[in-house]
Each structure stands twice: as C-alpha cells, then as structure tokens.
Amino acid sequence: MTTFNDFVIRFANVNGSGSASANSMFAKAIFRMGVPVATRNIFPSNIQGLPTWFEVRVSDLEHFGLRDQVDIMVAMNAETYKQDVQAVRTGGYLFYDNSKPLDRTLVRDDIVEIGIPISHLILPEFADPKQRQLFKNIVYLGALSSLLLIDFDVLKGMVSEQYKGKDNLIQPNIHAMELGRHYAQEYLECPLPIQLRHSENVGDRILIDGNTAGAIGAIYGGASICAWYPITPSTSVAEAFEQHAKRVRVDPETGENRFAIIQAEDELAALGIVIGAGWNGARAFTATSGPGISLMTEFLGLAYFAEIPAVIFDIQRAGPSTGMPTRTQQADLLGAAFASHGDTKHPLLFPSTPRECFEFAADAFDFADQLQTPVLIMSDLDLGMNEITSDALRWDDDRKYNRGKVLTAEDLDRVESFGRYVDVDDDGIGYRTLPGTHPTKGSFFTRGTSRDEYAIYTEDPDIYTKNMNRLLRKWETAKGLLPKAEINDTGQVVGVVYYGTTATPMKETLALLENSGIYVDTMRIRSFPFGEEVESFLSFHQFNFLIEQNRDAQMKTLLVNELGISPDQIESDLFLIRSRAEFSFARIRNKSRPD
Amino acid sequence: MTFVAKPKIHHPLLQFNEIGLKRRDYEGSVSTLCAGCGHDSVSAAIIMACSELSLPPHRFAKLSGIGCSSKTPSYFLGNSHGFNSVHGRMPSVATGANLANREMYYIGVSGDGDSASIGIGQFAHAVRRQLNMLYIVDNNGTYGLTKGQFSATSDRGSTSKKGVPILYSSIDLVSMALQLGATFVARSFSGDKQQLVPLLKAALLHKGFAFIDVISPCVMFNNHNGSTKSYDYLRHNGSRVVEADLTLPHEEIRVNYEAGSTHAVTLHDGSTLHLQKLAEDYDPTDRIKALTRVQEAQETGNVLTGLLYVKSDESDLHDILETPSKPLNEMSESELCPGSQRLEQINQSFR
Numbered sequence: 001m002t003t004f005n006d007f008v009i010r011f012a013n014v015n016g017s018g019s020a021s022a023n024s025m026f027a028k029a030i031f032r033m034g035v036p037v038a039t040r041n042i043f044p045s046n047i048q049g050l051p052t053w054f055e056v057r058v059s060d061l062e063h064f065g066l067r068d069q070v071d072i073m074v075a076m077n078a079e080t081y082k083q084d085v086q087a088v089r090t091g092g093y094l095f096y097d098n099s100k101p102l103d104r105t106l107v108r109d110d111i112v113e114i115g116i117p118i119s120h121l122i123l124p125e126f127a128d129p130k131q132r133q134l135f136k137n138i139v140y141l142g143a144l145s146s147l148l149l150i151d152f153d154v155l156k157g158m159v160s161e162q163y164k165g166k167d168n169l170i171q172p173n174i175h176a177m178e179l180g181r182h183y184a185q186e187y188l189e190c191p192l193p194i195q196l197r198h199s200e201n202v203g204d205r206i207l208i209d210g211n212t213a214g215a216i217g218a219i220y221g222g223a224s225i226c227a228w229y230p231i232t233p234s235t236s237v238a239e240a241f242e243q244h245a246k247r248v249r250v251d252p253e254t255g256e257n258r259f260a261i262i263q264a265e266d267e268l269a270a271l272g273i274v275i276g277a278g279w280n281g282a283r284a285f286t287a288t289s290g291p292g293i294s295l296m297t298e299f300l301g302l303a304y305f306a307e308i309p310a311v312i313f314d315i316q317r318a319g320p321s322t323g324m325p326t327r328t329q330q331a332d333l334l335g336a337a338f339a340s341h342g343d344t345k346h347p348l349l350f351p352s353t354p355r356e357c358f359e360f361a362a363d364a365f366d367f368a369d370q371l372q373t374p375v376l377i378m379s380d381l382d383l384g385m386n387e388i389t390s391d392a393l394r395w396d397d398d399r400k401y402n403r404g405k406v407l408t409a410e411d412l413d414r415v416e417s418f419g420r421y422v423d424v425d426d427d428g429i430g431y432r433t434l435p436g437t438h439p440t441k442g443s444f445f446t447r448g449t450s451r452d453e454y455a456i457y458t459e460d461p462d463i464y465t466k467n468m469n470r471l472l473r474k475w476e477t478a479k480g481l482l483p484k485a486e487i488n489d490t491g492q493v494v495g496v497v498y499y500g501t502t503a504t505p506m507k508e509t510l511a512l513l514e515n516s517g518i519y520v521d522t523m524r525i526r527s528f529p530f531g532e533e534v535e536s537f538l539s540f541h542q543f544n545f546l547i548e549q550n551r552d553a554q555m556k557t558l559l560v561n562e563l564g565i566s567p568d569q570i571e572s573d574l575f576l577i578r579s580r581a582e583f584s585f586a587r588i589r590n591k592s593r594p595d
Numbered sequence: 596m597t598f599v600a601k602p603k604i605h606h607p608l609l610q611f612n613e614i615g616l617k618r619r620d621y622e623g624s625v626s627t628l629c630a631g632c633g634h635d636s637v638s639a640a641i642i643m644a645c646s647e648l649s650l651p652p653h654r655f656a657k658l659s660g661i662g663c664s665s666k667t668p669s670y671f672l673g674n675s676h677g678f679n680s681v682h683g684r685m686p687s688v689a690t691g692a693n694l695a696n697r698e699m700y701y702i703g704v705s706g707d708g709d710s711a712s713i714g715i716g717q718f719a720h721a722v723r724r725q726l727n728m729l730y731i732v733d734n735n736g737t738y739g740l741t742k743g744q745f746s747a748t749s750d751r752g753s754t755s756k757k758g759v760p761i762l763y764s765s766i767d768l769v770s771m772a773l774q775l776g777a778t779f780v781a782r783s784f785s786g787d788k789q790q791l792v793p794l795l796k797a798a799l800l801h802k803g804f805a806f807i808d809v810i811s812p813c814v815m816f817n818n819h820n821g822s823t824k825s826y827d828y829l830r831h832n833g834s835r836v837v838e839a840d841l842t843l844p845h846e847e848i849r850v851n852y853e854a855g856s857t858h859a860v861t862l863h864d865g866s867t868l869h870l871q872k873l874a875e876d877y878d879p880t881d882r883i884k885a886l887t888r889v890q891e892a893q894e895t896g897n898v899l900t901g902l903l904y905v906k907s908d909e910s911d912l913h914d915i916l917e918t919p920s921k922p923l924n925e926m927s928e929s930e931l932c933p934g935s936q937r938l939e940q941i942n943q944s945f946r
Contacts, residue, residue, distance in 0.1 A: 206945035216941060222931040224923040225694050248933035256919040258930055260694045265720040269687035276691025279678055281924035302681050392942040395935045401928055435656040435676035436699050445669055447679040
C-alpha cells in the first residue's frame with residue numbers, strides 16, 4: 001500500500017562532513033511542496049568526527065513527535081551502522097553506499113536494503129577530495145528525490161538559492177544531485193511505496209526554529225540590548241538577534257545600530273549588563289541554558305528584590321551539571337522558578353512552538369516592565385534548535401509597548417512625594433524613575449539590601465516583612481497578567497496536562513487515544529505563577545496525567561507547591577529525555593480503562 | 596559612624612557654581628563609615644570635583660558593588676540615582692546602564708576586595724570594553740566590612756592585625772588597567788585633595804575608561820598597600836579591645852607635598868606609607884613608560900601617585916558598537932519595532 005506524506009527519515013552522518021546543509025535542503029524541499037515537516041538534529045557536543053543524526057518527520061496530520069523507529073534510514077556513517085540498521089522499523093528501508101560491500105552480519109531480512117554506489121559515482125566526476133566528500137550528501141539527496149518523488153525543480157531552486165552569489169557552486173551541486181537521481185531511476189525501483197505529493201497543508205506557514213523566532217520576538221518587543229555568553233543550545237538566540245537586528249534595526253540614514261550586543265565574559269556579567277540596562281530604562285535580555293542559570297542566580301535574586309525588569313531565555317538542555325549539552329530536557333523549572341537564595345520566585349513562560357517563542361519573547365518585555373522583575377522564557381533544545389512547521393509570525397502595528405509604571409519629569413513635578421516602593425495602586429508594584437529624569441525629585445538608591453518604601457536602608461523587621469509581603473501581592477498581580485493555560489475541556493474524566501515541547505507529540509497521542517475510543521480533556525500550561533484556570537482544571541478531573549521531560553516531576557512540584565493541591569491529583573508521565581506519543585498513549589489508555 | 600550632624604542652613608558666603616548650585620547640592624546622606632575613614636575623603640573629593648565642574652548632579656549615575664567602598668555612593672550626589680549591586684559585579688551593571696543611556700556620567704566606586712578578588716574578571720573586561728566611566732577603587736588593602744581579612748592588593752610579607760603574614764603576591768590594579776587598555780590611569784591618596792580633586796575632574800571629563808586607584812587607609816584594619824609592619828592601633832595604646840564595635844575616633848590623614856617629591860605618611864596604625872608624586876615634566880602619554888615607572892616605584896617600596904597615563908580622543912564602547920547619539924533608552928516604538936510589513940518579509944524568508 002502506498003502512503004503519502006507520512007514518514008520518518010533519519011540521516012546518519014559524521015559531523016563536520018557537510019551533511020547539515022544537504023539534510024536541511026531535503027526538509028525544506030518537502031515543506032515547499034506544501035507538506036508539513038519537523039526536523040530534529042541529534043548531534044554531539046563536538047565539531048568534527050563524531051556521529052550525528054538528522055531526522056525529518058513528514059506528516060500531513062502534523063504528528064511531529066519523536067518516534068522510536070524510523071521508516072527510512074540513510075546510513076552514511078560506518079561507525080554507527082549497527083545501531084542505525086536496528087533503528088529501522090520492520091518493513092522499512094535502509095539506504096546506504098554500496099561502493100563497499102555491506103557487513104552481512106548486520107543485515108536484517110525484515111527491511112529493504114537500497115544500495116547506491118555513491119563513492120563510485122562521485123570518483124570520476126570530481127577531482128577535489130573536499131568536493132568528493134561534500135557531494136556524497138548531494139548524491140543521496142538526488143537519489144531520494146527519485147525514490148520519494150521530491151519535486152526536482154524545487155530542489156534545484158533551493159540549490160540556486162543556497163549558493164546565490166557563489167554561482168560556480170550551483171552547477172556542480174546540481175550535477176551531483178542528478179548523478180544520484182539518474183542512478184536511482186535507472187537501477188532502482190522508483191518510487192517507493194512511501195511517497196511525497198504536493199499538499200495544501202502548509203498554507204502561509206513557515207519553517208523556523210524557536211531560537212530564531214524568539215530572537216525576532218525580542219526585536220519586535222523592543223529589546224535594544226543583548227548580553228550573552230556562548231552556551232549550547234542558546235547561542236543561536238543571540239546570533240539570530242544580531243543577524244536580524246543588522247537588517248531591521250539600523251538607522252536608514254546614519255547606518256547606526258539601534259541595538260547593542262555584548263558577548264560578555266561569563267553569564268554573570270551577561271545578566272549584570274541586562275540588569276544595568278533595565279535599571280536605566282532600556283529593554284534588555286540574555287539567552288542561556290541551565291549552567292548559565294546556575295551562574296546567574298545571585299543576580300536574579302538582586303533583580304527580584306531590587307525590582308528590575310530583565311528577560312532571560314533559558315534554552316534548556318539535559319542536566320545536571322554539564323549534563324548532555326546537545327540533548328533536550330525540561331529540567332530547569334525548579335531551578336529557574338526559585339533561582340537565588342532567600343524567598344525568591346520568578347515568572348516563567350513556556351512556549352511550545354516557534355510562533356509562541358516569538359510572541360512570548362515580545363510579551364516578556366512588557367511583563368518584565370509591568371512587573372518590574374526578571375521574566376524567564378523556558379524553551380529547550382528541541383524547540384530552540386530544530387526547524388518545525390510553525391504559524392507565521394504576526395505583529396499588530398497598533399500595539400504599544402507597555403513600559404509599566406515609570407514616572408517622567410512632568411509626573412514627578414505633579415506628585416507630592418515619591419517613594420520607590422510605595423504600593424500606591426495596591427497591586428504590589430511601585431512607581432519607578434529612571435536615572436537622570438529630574439534635577440531634584442525622584443532619585444533613589446537601588447540596592448539588594450533591605451530597605452523601606454523610600455529605598456532607605458533598614459533592618460527594621462516590620463518594614464522588612466511588609467516589603468516581602470508586598471512582593472507576594474505583586475506575585476498575585478502576575479497571575480492575572482501572564483498567558484493563560486490553553487484548555488480543551490469537554491467534561492471528560494481524564495485530563496492530560498503538558499507544557500513546552502511535551503506539547504509536540506500531543507496531537508498524535510490524542511489521535512491514538514481517539515482511535516481507541518478514549519476521549520480526554522487537555523491543558524497546556526503556558527506560564528508560572530499559575531492562573532485560576534489551572535487549579536480548576538486539575539480539581540475537576542478525576543485523573544490528571546502530567547507529561548514532562550525530567551526525572552523529578554518538576555512541574556508537578558510547582559503545581560502542588562503553589563496551588564496547595566494534593567499530589568494524588570496528578571499522575572506523572574515522565575520521560576527523562578525523549579517524550580514519545582506511543583508511550584504516553586499507552587500509559588493514558590491503561591489508566592483510562594480501569595479493567 | 597560619623598556622629599557630626601550636617602548643618603541645615605548654608606552660610607550666606609558659600610559660593611555658587613556656574614549652574615547656580617552650591618557644594619551642598621552635591622552632597623549625599625550622612626556617612627556611616629568609621630570616623631577618619633579614607634573613603635569619606637574620597638567622597639568629599641568627588642563632591643568637590645563635580646561641584647567645581649558645574650555638572651548637573653542628577654545626570655550622574657553612581658554604581659557600586661559590595662563592601663565599605665561600595666556604601667559610599669550614598670554619601671555624595673544625593674540627587675542622582677545610585678545602584679549598590681552585588682559583590683564584584685558593578686562593572687557589568689555599569690556596562691548595561693551605560694549602553695542604555697550614553698548621555699549620563701557614570702561613576703563606579705569599588706574596593707580592593709570588590710575589584711581585585713571577586714570582581715577581577717569583571718574589572719578586566721570593563722577596561723577592555725573601553726566603557727566610558729570613572730572607575731574608582733578605594734584601596735585600603737583589607738576587607739573592612741568583614742573585619743580585616745587580607746585583600747589581594749596587600750603586599751606579600753606585610754602582616755594582618757593578628758600578625759599573620761600575607762603569603763601571596765599582590766595584585767596591582769593600576770598595572771592591570773594599563774595593560775588592558777584603559778585610556779586614563781591614575782593613582783592618588785585619599786588625604787591628598789590637592790592631587791585627587793583635579794584627577795577626578797580630569798577623569799570625569801575623559802571619554803573612555805578612566806581608572807583611579809585611591810590609597811585610602813582603613814582606620815580599623817590597616818593592612819594598607821606598601822605596609823610591612825602593621826599592628827593594631829588599640830593594642831599600641833595599651834588596650835586589649837580589638838573588636839570592631841568599639842572605635843576610637845581618628846583624624847582623617849591629610850597630606851600635601853610637591854610634585855616630584857616623596858612623602859612619608861604615618862597611618863593610623865603607626866605604619867608608614869611612602870608616596871611618590873610624579874614630577875611635573877612627567878609625560879603621561881607613554882603607556883610603556885607608565886608601566887615601567889609604576890613597577891620601579893614598587894621595587895623601591897614607594898607608591899607612585901599622579902596621572903600615570905592618558906590617551907585622549909579614543910573611541911568608547913558606543914563608538915565601537917556604532918550606536919546612535921540618541922540614547923537607546925529613549926528610542927520609541929517606531930524606532931525599535933520594524934512593523935508588520937517587514938515581518939511579512941521575514942516570514943517569506945522562512946518559506
């Protein structure tokens with residue numbers, strides 16, 4: 001039986017071999033045929049020589065989660081050949097370079113082998129050893145276009161786009177592609193029963209990664225200062241910010257940059273710069289990952305207590321310590337929520353898609369300014385570094401930045417007395433002034449020490465207590481401001497709860513459940529502190545399954561701790577590293593059928 | 596704690612500066628440092644310098660880390676914003692503040708613990724970035740606020756209050772600043788207003804990173820730079836009390852000596868500090884010579900004071916980053932947000 005637009009293909013390569021651009025061209029070509037795709041780069045923390053995998057899930061139904069086994073394996077790395085052969089599902093396809101004979105001990109009789117003499121095809125055509133290596137990737141791309149029916153014009157167009165300005169590279173690339181394409185047409189049974197066809201399912205959507213979308217969100221949200229320290233998987237946030245700011249944030253007349261980017265000496269300094277800028281009234285952010293958050297905790301406590309806006313992207317990776325720098329996880333929740341000593345807590349945002357990375361990034365600057373506190377965007381490697389079909393980015397030109405309570409010189413002339421930490425509006429948020437505003441009014445001393453409402457140092461226990469309780473009032477205000485959970489409630493007994501990238505496999509999980517006649521309600525948590533709707537959802541459902549990617553049920557801990565609900569109300573569905581629809585489905589199904 | 600209350604009424608003969616302000620308008624709150632602390636002399640010198648330059652007080656931003664020195668921004672320029680950040684991290688906060696608004700004057704006050712130990716990395720990188728600011732280190736060679744531990748600027752071989760010798764090499768922030776590319780580097784002594792005030796004025800008007808290391812004696816835990824025979828004042832006077840909660844009042848140490856000469860100062864603990872003032876014909880534009888002179892003086896047990904190095908017309912961080920003359924914190928939505936049409940073009944590049 002022939003299936004269309006529904007398969008998982010994995011490319012096994014050696015990193016540094018030039019496979020990345022060929023593989024992303026493969027994904028983009030399918031996307032351009034109107035078919036939704038999600039990519040997953042599984043790579044080592046290394047520059048050259050180690051195994052790397054690139055996976056593309058092609059799905060008209062937008063089932064984008066990770067699958068345990070793949071339909072097609074493009075096995076280009078001899079070192080991982082054994083495990084790569086094992087990863088193919090029964091009835092699936094193994095694509096390999098048969099220039100050298102295959103180790104017959106690895107052969108499986110339940111899969112289909114497709115051998116192409118890639119090295120032999122290349123050898124007479126290209127003299128340069130570097131080109132011989134690079135074009136291996138292009139040859140298999142050409143062969144796959146015949147086997148899977150990738151629109152060849154689309155592929156050729158992409159080569160021309162990729163090498164625009166380096167025109168001498170276009171023809172050799174197309175030639176290499178045609179070598180593979182013609183070989184497949186002549187010697188292989190084309191096409192395979194797994195095929196592509198043009199589809200309308202992409203619409204006006206885009207293929208983008210969350211870090212890039214988030215960086216563009218920071219530009220639209222008015223961030224003018226970015227301070228950062230390189231760390232996987234967050235580095236591309238700062239890089240994308242720079243790349244796009246250079247295009248859209250340069251004064252057209254003077255050529256001057258309406259932005260400043262500092263690659264700081266460490267993460268401590270990166271957040272220090274952000275805090276200094278926020279104190280002085282510019283929107284600023286940093287991007288980091290777990291180890292950076294650990295280093296930033298002292299400064300996070302300062303920004304919380306001194307009440308200074310800051311935006312931090314935490315692109316989570318597998319911890320603890322250095323952990324697995326190139327593997328995804330949702331394990332920084334508790335560390336980020338309560339980062340720093342003393343009673344501190346910080347608002348967190350949980351984007352699930354690149355579009356939401358864009359929106360939450362832009363919104364985070366409003367929230368930070370309104371709440372006068374650091375706001376953390378809790379993305380992860382999976383969302384941050386992988387391209388996925390996403391809703392296009394949208395901006396309302398009537399939108400005005402909400403800079404929160406900042407007094408101008410005119411305001412100061414009108415007010416009788418100014419106290420930085422006076423809770424005038426009973427929402428826990430005082431009015432602040434920026435340095436240099438007024439010659440005689442509104443100056444105050446910002447400090448991490450205890451102080452009274454007028455920012456004067458004090459160790460008076462009553463004043464200290466009053467201030468700490470006001471910060472709790474602010475926390476209540478935050479609940480009304482932050483994005484509400486996305487809830488689908490049709491009165492079912494079972495509630496399924498997820499957040500961030502555990503949302504990615506959910507469409508498939510729900511489809512599997514529905515096919516089994518099991519209907520569940522869902523809630524996607526989008527922020528911390530939790531709004532009332534989160535508590536209601538959990539209370540109204542007899543069983544709540546909470547899917548997360550960490551060992552210790554960190555979101556559950558937050559929910560139990562903040563909402564005061566019983567731990568029995570939530571059943572954890574934990575994946576230490578790789579959340580997968582078929583597993584969640586099985587667990588939920590077993591619980592939903594008490595027999 | 597300074598117990599003398601400040602008078603509320605100005606003497607009618609007090610001078611107004613060019614913008615119609617009096618010295619009082621540049622003062623801050625009452626100092627809580629020990630009486631006679633060199634740091635208070637530095638604050639007083641800052642007040643004089645800013646007042647004499649007729650700069651508007653509210654256009655300053657004062658930043659500091661943690662420690663006795665870092666408390667002092669409360670004690671000058673009461674009409675400007677201050678930011679007492681975390682230990683050793685003032686340079687990064689100052690960097691962010693400066694990036695947000697290039698039109699203000701930035702004064703960072705730090706100490707030898709704050710800058711030469713916990714914050715040495717941030718200090719070095721702020722210098723590298725050519726941040727346009729005045730960076731003052733109130734250098735007393737000791738951790739005053741935690742009662743007299745060694746600091747990294749104390750000389751090897753000198754001893755603490757308890758008679759324990761310092762076993763490790765000392766760090767000279769002036770040499771570091773020179774090596775890392777600071778474009779204004781000076782050293783002075785807190786009690787030498789004739790030297791310190793003009794240095795502060797020049798540093799404030801300098802574009803780029805201006806660093807002044809001010810030797811500022813600690814009246815309680817005197818492990819000053821250059822001392823090799825420290826002993827406790829109270830013990831010297833026959834008292835066994837060494838706790839910091841009993842402080843005998845000390846006089847501020849003042850000096851006045853000629854350019855080119857060497858001057859021996861007796862500090863509160865009875866030890867001697869040898870200050871050597873640069874001669875009037877010293878050429879401060881030669882960085883290599885400045886480094887050599889500093890090290891030569893150290894070899895002979897002297898502390899060289901004066902403007903060691905200056906390089907004018909240098910670019911600062913904003914020039915390097917090519918930011919606009921209009922401060923980034925004054926940019927409006929229309930200047931920051933590229934709008935929906937542009938976003939559609941961006942979307943198109945991802946299709």
